[in-house]
Amino acid sequence: MIIFIGPPGAGKSLQASLVEERGAAKWISVGKALRASLSGELKEKMDEGELLDDATVTGVISEAVHAVPVEQKILLDGFPRKESQLDWLFTPDNPRQVIGVLNIELPDEEIMNRLSKRGRVDDDPETISHRIQLYKEEINPILEHFENLHVPVIQVDGVGEIEEVYKRIQFAIETLKKGAEEHAN
């Protein structure tokens, strides 16, 4: 299992779908999996953009992970989003070894550019810079935690054409797979 991390506007879903389409790994989008399996109050909470409780989220992920054939690597997108969610990855509830983290990096100006081009109502500069701030507060302690656990973290430059960024991601996935194989032998 590879943890896929990146700021809003990084093109994470697009890249993850390419990874899956081309057979490098199976993409699990936590947001998508939650949306597909929840209803009622929890669904409303989701639509409001509020984070759901850890047990609900790990329950849905666990089911999705178990459905993937063991020979297929998993690219987990959207988890962990809080430090409290890190633990689950290293419990027997997760049948997969975390072989690494793939972190897409994008300069703030580039995030601003990309999100403002999308032209959504909530994409005014102040809201965007607030989202960037929140993202950093959310993700920095998590990245630090992975590093402390000696889980390899690969930084991928997210600036460039789609295929260019894809090549970097593909290379990073291969590197993590090789590292895990060497470790196992």
Ligand code: AMP
């Ligand atoms: P996303 O598609 O990643 O924007 O996620 C959509 C919604 O799913 C979020 O607004 C949250 O309510 C919920 N969600 C996704 N990932 C998580 C997570 N790791 N922890 C808690 N809630 C999550």
